[in-house]
Amino acid sequence: TSPPSRLAPYDLLYADGVRAYFARDWGRAAELLQRSLHSYAGLRAARRSCRASCRREAAFLGDPPAARPWEAALFERVLQRADCLQHCLGGRLGAAPSAHRASLAVRRDFEQREPYNYLQVAFFQLKKLDQAVSAAHTFFVANPQHLQMREDMEKYRRMSGVKADNFRDLEAAPHWEAYEAGMQHYNADEYLQAVDRLEESLREALSALEECRALCEGPLEEEEEEEEEEMQPGLYEAIAAHYIQVLKCRQQCVLDIATKPGRISATEDFIPSHLDLLQFAYDQVGNQALAAECAASYLLFYPTDEPVLEKMKQYQTELGEDTTVTARENIHHYVQRSLMEKKLIYYAVEHLGGTFNDPDLWTPDELIPESLKQKYREDQEKQKQETLDVEEREKRGPLPFEGITVTMDSRQMNGTHRVVFDRVLTESECKDLLRLTKAAAGTGDGYRARRSPHTPHERFEGLTVLKATQLAQNGDVDWRDAKLLLQASEKSRKIIESYFTPGKKLHFSFTHLVCRTAVEEEQEGRMDLSHPVHADNCLLDPEGKECWKEPPAYVYRDYSGILYLNDDFQGGGLFFTEMDAVTVTAKVRPKCGRLVAFSSGKENPHGVRAVSRGRRCAIALWYTHSQEHAEQERVKAEELMEQRATEQNQPEGEEYQGADHSSRSSSEPLAPDGRAGPVSRRHKPGSDRRQQPKQTRARDEF
Ligand SMILES: O=C(O)CCC(=O)C(=O)O
Numbered sequence: 001t002s003p004p005s006r007l008a009p010y011d012l013l014y015a016d017g018v019r020a021y022f023a024r025d026w027g028r029a030a031e032l033l034q035r036s037l038h039s040y041a042g043l044r045a046a047r048r049s050c051r052a053s054c055r056r057e058a059a060f061l062g063d064p065p066a067a068r069p070w071e072a073a074l075f076e077r078v079l080q081r082a083d084c085l086q087h088c089l090g091g092r093l094g095a096a097p098s099a100h101r102a103s104l105a106v107r108r109d110f111e112q113r114e115p116y117n118y119l120q121v122a123f124f125q126l127k128k129l130d131q132a133v134s135a136a137h138t139f140f141v142a143n144p145q146h147l148q149m150r151e152d153m154e155k156y157r158r159m160s161g162v163k164a165d166n167f168r169d170l171e172a173a174p175h176w177e178a179y180e181a182g183m184q185h186y187n188a189d190e191y192l193q194a195v196d197r198l199e200e201s202l203r204e205a206l207s208a209l210e211e212c213r214a215l216c217e218g219p220l221e222e223e224e225e226e227e228e229e230e231m232q233p234g235l236y237e238a239i240a241a242h243y244i245q246v247l248k249c250r251q252q253c254v255l256d257i258a259t260k261p262g263r264i265s266a267t268e269d270f271i272p273s274h275l276d277l278l279q280f281a282y283d284q285v286g287n288q289a290l291a292a293e294c295a296a297s298y299l300l301f302y303p304t305d306e307p308v309l310e311k312m313k314q315y316q317t318e319l320g321e322d323t324t325v326t327a328r329e330n331i332h333h334y335v336q337r338s339l340m341e342k343k344l345i346y347y348a349v350e351h352l353g354g355t356f357n358d359p360d361l362w363t364p365d366e367l368i369p370e371s372l373k374q375k376y377r378e379d380q381e382k383q384k385q386e387t388l389d390v391e392e393r394e395k396r397g398p399l400p401f402e403g404i405t406v407t408m409d410s411r412q413m414n415g416t417h418r419v420v421f422d423r424v425l426t427e428s429e430c431k432d433l434l435r436l437t438k439a440a441a442g443t444g445d446g447y448r449a450r451r452s453p454h455t456p457h458e459r460f461e462g463l464t465v466l467k468a469t470q471l472a473q474n475g476d477v478d479w480r481d482a483k484l485l486l487q488a489s490e491k492s493r494k495i496i497e498s499y500f501t502p503g504k505k506l507h508f509s510f511t512h513l514v515c516r517t518a519v520e521e522e523q524e525g526r527m528d529l530s531h532p533v534h535a536d537n538c539l540l541d542p543e544g545k546e547c548w549k550e551p552p553a554y555v556y557r558d559y560s561g562i563l564y565l566n567d568d569f570q571g572g573g574l575f576f577t578e579m580d581a582v583t584v585t586a587k588v589r590p591k592c593g594r595l596v597a598f599s600s601g602k603e604n605p606h607g608v609r610a611v612s613r614g615r616r617c618a619i620a621l622w623y624t625h626s627q628e629h630a631e632q633e634r635v636k637a638e639e640l641m642e643q644r645a646t647e648q649n650q651p652e653g654e655e656y657q658g659a660d661h662s663s664r665s666s667s668e669p670l671a672p673d674g675r676a677g678p679v680s681r682r683h684k685p686g687s688d689r690r691q692q693p694k695q696t697r698a699r700d701e702f
């Protein structure tokens, strides 16, 4: 091991650790991975403290002498700081800081806590269960959408040797730990404990914020690699641009500290909401003086908030008129500073262009320039109009095929943008497509080659259009059946396009022929669903009644369709719910030739009941308005079809009219997943707390 003053570069340790992992040398893998995490933490700590001390040093230099131009003085200071950082880091790390520069890929892995994913397996193999569980938990906190880890966590929870306090987040930020604990007490009406932890969380959050802000002061010691300046701006422009960038970065810190690991969105208004919660909690424990102080501090953010103003009056009477209630000094400072920074940023955006994503909801209206407000309003208006247009269109739209019937529309399904068509396929077409699934069963892919992504009680098999075509090429299935898959999906596309979005092209996004088969010996006492309730293009948060249209959800999907092939199975009904994921609003019974279609967003949460006997097959279809997300596999499949038609000198290629070509390549992952993540927590005053899942790559090797 290296002496404490000499940190080995974490990326090298990581590379060795991963190598040992794949050589199944678990002991060495665990040791190296732990050391890499230790080095990484050490490097970050060194950066933090050097930045802080170099900032202090720069401050000591005081104001530049009046005789020198101010920009020269500023540059000098910036250079001095860079020099100071190099020195300080060199001393702390025992090597040139550049030796610790890792590739972007490795930095990402560490940001996403990937080393813990390897570690948990290594510890598990070494039979160090406690450490395996805490490594797994640490990874899972940052990657709540990771299907494999989700299953592993379930397994750990069921294991007898595992204690509840093994589920520890080894990387927990102090403010998040305190906040979570505080909210737990708060929700359990334990206000004394809540106050303690929420005060701690506020304190820690403010200090994390300071640290984050300190990192914004450039130059960002050789971390940024890319980005070559295109134009050579003048000196003043350069200084202004740099300054604005620092200010924006500082503002961004508000979001950073309010974003829990593994979430994409920040908890809204993190700092003011602490004061809101604390005011209520102090009130509950009878501490009027502190409740009043929190209320006064809260009013700095929202000076016209009626209920809190009301409360203030009440406190004033209770405390007596000669007691002066003042806001907290540090909050006052925070608000003033934030307002000043925003003012400058908005000024710059208004006059120099660019954008600013204000992290706060509390920004006073009068601070935002009229011209920008106008733009925001227009954007909102446009979005509203689009929704109305869709609703209008849904009412008309003739169907492009004869014989198809609309069995249920949105109204009958108690929702919006939902429809059930029947007779899209004939019995014999269903039979042919089912033959395709049979032949493909052994070779087909589930979600990322995983047999039971949603429930262990069912086997899940899938086949893409390309795979079907390749099977035909190998002589494993009939060409005509593979072609039928392309045709049936294209027919559905036309139907859905003309019904929901006439005149606006819908492209394929992904096509998946899927079967869910009940595993016979796994049905007793089964309580779960075949497919948990979810929305197709956003991450459903049933408790918060929200749906986050953010990756890893397939946000570009606009319409979903499921074309059913059979009904000889038990269970397996499709159902729609409210955003709470439990109130059922409509049910659809699968049967041959039935196509259910709906918009892929939050308005249509849906799930599939357990398939308790037999095999349920359907073509799952997703469509998008976005040409760049058009299904590339289909293009290839069609090429293969055409090639074969030419070879055979048969008119098959011409017959088929499913061309949905697009020139850009996109890589659709095999797993059409992106399900509801963990959920938000309610609280009494203020708005919903939101939390966001994200997903790292699913790794197949575990
Ligand atoms: O098979 C079904 O009925 C629905 C499947 C589904 O919702 C999905 O795969 O996203």
Ligand SMILES: [Fe+2]
Residues within 6 Å of the ligand: 534, 535, 536, 560, 606
């Ligand atoms: Fe779905």
